[in-house]
Amino acid sequence: MDLNKLFKxxxxxxxxxxxxxxxxxxxxxxDASGSTSGSSSSQYGNGGIETGGxxxxxSPAEQQRLKEQELRRQNIIYFxxxxxxxxxxxxxxxxxHGNYLVENPNVRVLIEGHADERGTPEYNIALGERxxxxxxxxxxxxxxxxxxxxxxxxxxxxxxxxxxxDSGFAKNRRGVLVY
Amino acid sequence: xxxxxxxxxxxxxxLTTPARAALDxxxxxxxxxxxxxxxxxxxxxxEGPAPASIxxxxxxxxARSGTFKPLDTRALPQVNIHTARQFTADSWRNxxxxxxVVGSIKPYGAGQYLVSFELIDLVKAQLQAGKGPVAASELLxxxxxxxxxxxxxxQYGHRISDVVYEKLTGIRGAFLTRIAYxxxxxxxxxxxxxxxADYDGYNEQMLLRSPEPLMSPTWSPDGRRLAYVxxxxxxxxxxxxxxxxxARVLVSSFDGINGAPxxxxxxxxxxxxxxxxxxxxxxxxxxxxxxxxxxxxxxxxDTEPSWFPDGKSLLFTSERGxxxxxxxxxxxxxxxxxxxxxxxxxxxxSITPDGRSMIFVNRTNxxxxxxxxxxxxxxxQVLSSTRLDESPSVAPNGTMVIYGTTHEGKQVLxxxxxxxxxxxxLPVGQGEVKSPAWSPFL
Numbered sequence: 001m002d003l004n005k006l007f008k009x010x011x012x013x014x015x016x017x018x019x020x021x022x023x024x025x026x027x028x029x030x031d032a033s034g035s036t037s038g039s040s041s042s043q044y045g046n047g048g049i050e051t052g053g054x055x056x057x058x059s060p061a062e063q064q065r066l067k068e069q070e071l072r073r074q075n076i077i078y079f080x081x082x083x084x085x086x087x088x089x090x091x092x093x094x095x096x097h098g099n100y101l102v103e104n105p106n107v108r109v110l111i112e113g114h115a116d117e118r119g120t121p122e123y124n125i126a127l128g129e130r131x132x133x134x135x136x137x138x139x140x141x142x143x144x145x146x147x148x149x150x151x152x153x154x155x156x157x158x159x160x161x162x163x164x165x166d167s168g169f170a171k172n173r174r175g176v177l178v179y
Numbered sequence: 180x181x182x183x184x185x186x187x188x189x190x191x192x193x194l195t196t197p198a199r200a201a202l203d204x205x206x207x208x209x210x211x212x213x214x215x216x217x218x219x220x221x222x223x224x225x226e227g228p229a230p231a232s233i234x235x236x237x238x239x240x241x242a243r244s245g246t247f248k249p250l251d252t253r254a255l256p257q258v259n260i261h262t263a264r265q266f267t268a269d270s271w272r273n274x275x276x277x278x279x280v281v282g283s284i285k286p287y288g289a290g291q292y293l294v295s296f297e298l299i300d301l302v303k304a305q306l307q308a309g310k311g312p313v314a315a316s317e318l319l320x321x322x323x324x325x326x327x328x329x330x331x332x333x334q335y336g337h338r339i340s341d342v343v344y345e346k347l348t349g350i351r352g353a354f355l356t357r358i359a360y361x362x363x364x365x366x367x368x369x370x371x372x373x374x375x376a377d378y379d380g381y382n383e384q385m386l387l388r389s390p391e392p393l394m395s396p397t398w399s400p401d402g403r404r405l406a407y408v409x410x411x412x413x414x415x416x417x418x419x420x421x422x423x424x425x426a427r428v429l430v431s432s433f434d435g436i437n438g439a440p441x442x443x444x445x446x447x448x449x450x451x452x453x454x455x456x457x458x459x460x461x462x463x464x465x466x467x468x469x470x471x472x473x474x475x476x477x478x479x480x481d482t483e484p485s486w487f488p489d490g491k492s493l494l495f496t497s498e499r500g501x502x503x504x505x506x507x508x509x510x511x512x513x514x515x516x517x518x519x520x521x522x523x524x525x526x527x528x529s530i531t532p533d534g535r536s537m538i539f540v541n542r543t544n545x546x547x548x549x550x551x552x553x554x555x556x557x558x559x560q561v562l563s564s565t566r567l568d569e570s571p572s573v574a575p576n577g578t579m580v581i582y583g584t585t586h587e588g589k590q591v592l593x594x595x596x597x598x599x600x601x602x603x604x605l606p607v608g609q610g611e612v613k614s615p616a617w618s619p620f621l
Contacts, residue, residue, distance in 0.1 A: 117585075118547060120527035120540055120569045121394055121614060122439040122452065123496060123503055125415065126459040126480040129436055152414055153436060157392035162365075164567065164585055 071096035075177040077135060078170065081116070084130040086138045094135070097177055098142035105145060111135050112176040113153040114160075116169035121155055128153035135175045204243055204379070204594075209601030213248035214277050216241055216347070217301065220252055221282040221294075222261040229284060230329060233294060236336025237280060237343065240354045243379060244344060245579070245601025250276060263297050263315035263322075268304040276301050277347055278320065282339070287326050295324035296339050298346055320346045333381055353576040354378065357618040359386075359396040359405055360592060364610035372610075373407060375422060378574075378617070380605060386422060398618045399442045405616075406430070406440035406449055417451060419466060431464055431471075441485045441493075450474075450484035450493050461495050461508065474508055475515070485529040494518065494537065496526040505539055519552065521559050527569060530554075531577045531597065538562075538571050538580050538597070549582050551597055562599040572617045573597070581605075583613040 058066070075097075077090045086094065101107055113132030115124035132151040140146060161168035218238045223229035241247040252258065256270040261283035271279070282296030298321040307313045321342055327335045334355065341352030355378075362372040371393045376383040387393065391410035398405060399419075406419045417431040417440050431437040435454035442449060447466060452459045461475040461484045475481040479498040486493055492509045499506075503526040505518040518537065519525035524547075528539035534554075541550035541561055549563040549571045565584040572581050577597060584593045586604060590611035594603045605612075 117567055119503070119524070119542075120483065120496075122483045123480070123526050125394075125436055125438050126452070126454070126482050129454055129459070130480070151435070152410075154392060154410070155394075157394060157410075162588070164588060 068096035068099055072100060075179075077175040077177075079131050079173045079175070081118075081169070081173065082127065084127065084134045086134050094138055095142070098139045098144055101139065101144040101148055102142065105148065107179065108148050108150070109139075110178040111149060111151050112178060113151065113155075114158060114172055114174045114176070115156045116172040117156045117159060117164060118169065119156075121157065124155035125153050126155075128155045131173075131175050135177070204239075205604045206242070206245075207602045207604055209245050209596065209603075210248060212600050213242075213246060214347075215250055215275055216247045216343075217250045217255055217271075217274060217276045217279040218252070219255060219258055219260060219279065219281045221284055221296070222259060224261075224283050225286040230292065231284075231332040233284065233296075233332055233336045233339065234280070234282065236333050237340050239379065240337060240340035240352075241343065243603070244340075244352075244354075245596045245603070246344070246348060247277070250274070261295070263299050263319055266299055266304070266315065266318070268308040268313070268318075271301060272305060272308060274301070278302075278343065280339070280343055290329045291326055292329070292332075293324060293326050294335055295322075297322045298343055333377065337377070350578060351576045351620070353574040353578065353617075353620065355621050356575060357402070357621065358572075358581060358592075358615050359398065359407075359618070360612055360615045361393050361396065362610045362612050363590075370610075373405070375405075386420060386425075394614060395439055396614060396616045397440055397442060398616055400444060400446045400619055402618045402621045404446075406442060408438050408440070417449065419449075428466075430466055430469065435459075436482075439483050443486055444488060444490040450486060452482040452484065461493060463510070474510065474513060476513075483527050487530050488532060488534045494528045494530055496528065505537070519559075522550075525550070527571065529571070529573060531573050532575055533577050536597070538573050540569055540571065549580055549595060551599075560599055562595045562597070563593065563602070565593055565602075565604075568593075570614050572615050574617050575620045579617075581615045581617050583615060 071093050074093045077086065077093065101109060111132040113128030115127045129151065132153055136149045136151055139149065159172045161171040218234050221234045238249040241249050256274060260266055261281050279299040279301045280296060281299065282294065285293040287293040297319055299318050300320050304318050325335065337354040340354040344352035357375050358378055359375045362374055364370050369388045369390045371389045371391065372385055373387040373393050373396060374383055374385055389409060389411050394408040396405050396407040403423065404419050404421050406417060408415050409418055415437045416429060417437045418427050419430050420427045430449065431451055433453050433455040436452055436459055439452040440449045448463045449466060450461060450463050453462050458478055459480050459482045460473060461481050462471050462473050464471045474493065477497065477499050481495055481497045483496040484493045491511065492507050494505060494507055496503050497506045500517065503524045505525050505528045506515050507518055508515045522541045522543045524542035526540050528537050530537055536554055537552045539550055540547055548561045548568050550559055550561045552559040562580065567585040568582055570583040579594055579596050581592060581594045583590060590613045592605040592612050592615050594605065595601065
């Protein structure tokens with residue numbers, strides 16, 4: 001039980017740490033590309049000496065890793081009405097999640113499937129599950145182990161947008177990756 | 180100025196509504212076709228003020244049935260009568276009504292009351308008025324008296340409505356019934372509430388509250404238990420709960436979907452949807468032994484099973500034809516036949532208690548409404564005209580359907596008669612209300 005709690009806490013802590021890393025790195029990227037004037041420690045008292053610094057030069061692999069870290073912050077995949085195919089515009093986001101899961105085989109992800117409010121609640125549960133499973137299958141195709149993934153469908157029971165407009169429906173037709 | 184009037188009107192509504200029950204009805208269509216009926220306020224034959232009014236319950240029941248339109252009591256020619264013996268046909272000669280209900284309430288020992296009522300055949304009385312005196316007993320369609328406890332006034336009112344309705348229509352009344360439904364109050368720590376109430380929204384009681392979704396409540400044939408889906412363990416599971424003892428049993432918790440429960444007519448099994456083998460399929464599960472039997476086998480979605488009244492086959496929703504449509508599967512042969520062809524989608528179906536028609540959700544031109552199809556002629560009629568209609572549940576006498584819909588951006592319950600003529604909305608105070616289920620006769 002306690003171990004389970006610790007594991008859950010880590011599940012929260014790991015992405016948070018990743019977020020932290022993300023924001024600080026993007027700052028340094030700005031420094032590297034922009035001016036260096038902001039890094040002066042003091043204008044007086046050091047004999048008028050000013051120091052400047054440059055951001056670390058990132059290898060392509062590191063850049064890719066950071067980009068994926070950024071992409072992983074997007075954990076929602078949207079679907080068309082009554083459809084459960086993963087759209088190509090989501091490929092980059094899912095690639096980021098997939099690579100992360102392949103590199104970290106101990107990390108588990110819960111894939112939630114959701115539907116908009118049209119149709120019946122019971123049919124929407126089935127539709128939500130098919131969407132979540134489509135994401136799982138996509139990730140499995142990238143080498144993610146089935147044991148790393150679990151799937152739950154909430155159908156139309158947990159909408160994000162309550163407006164019941166077309167744009168609201170579009171926001172509710174989604175799969176969510178929860179670490 | 181216009182705004183001021185609006186605000187004033189709103190203030191009036193707000194100020195006059197608090198006394199209403201959680202689920203009060205707004206009849207939106209069908210009053211014109213209703214048959215007039217006279218209900219004389221029941222006479223209190225005791226000391227001091229009357230403990231409760233029964234005739235108010237009877238009047239609102241008859242109005243809610245869509246079949247009757249009770250006359251304004253202020254327009255009745257005789258109001259202080261409580262038996263047919265006090266009735267004078269001459270006074271009523273200008274009143275057009277199918278029947279006249281009179282009655283009385285009398286103290287009967289500690290905390291008990293004797294309630295008497297009579298149903299007078301007003302049409303017969305008027306026809307015979309010119310032919311000389313008629314014995315009161317000849318005009319009586321019904322006459323009963325019963326001793327009730329102080330907490331049984333509403334219940335006995337519904338019983339009287341049942342008797343009056345059946346006498347005048349030949350159809351059993353469904354006023355002594357309940358509804359189960361789900362209320363979602365966003366922002367609360369436990370937003371999901373499973374509720375039951377009398378069919379008219381009174382005596383609302385919470386059966387379960389959960390931080391995770393509750394779905395698909397459905398009644399056992401004896402009206403004693405509810406089956407429903409709960410996500411309390413972060414997955415869909417089917418529970419059966421006794422509404423009197425509160426005892427809960429976890430019936431189905433396989434991998435994937437455990438959903439859409441429906442009690443068999445003998446109350447021993449549930450038809451359910453399980454996706455443990457990949458895609459959603461229809462199964463039956465024995466509630467006592469938990470033994471399951473797979474009924475359908477198709478790679479498309481199969482869900483929403485519902486029993487035919489004879490218990491020999493199931494109606495269900497399947498996407499095997501490309502879009503959700505209704506199908507029938509025999510439990511003996513597992514043979515499947517398609518039931519619906521009209522409209523873009525047809526789903527969430529159930530067979531009416533007489534076995535003659537089917538009530539379901541129809542999608543035509545992108546609109547979701549409640550529809551009925553005659554099983555013999557295959558004639559389909561769209562009944563409702565509200566928005567995003569779902570979860571239809573038929574009253575045990577087959578006259579009315581309660582369903583979930585959207586009104587002014589909120590999920591509410593609505594009702595429509597199975598002939599489509601009477602339409603009503605059941606507004607609520609707080610939260611979204613959905614997944615109604617009408618109980619059997621109690």
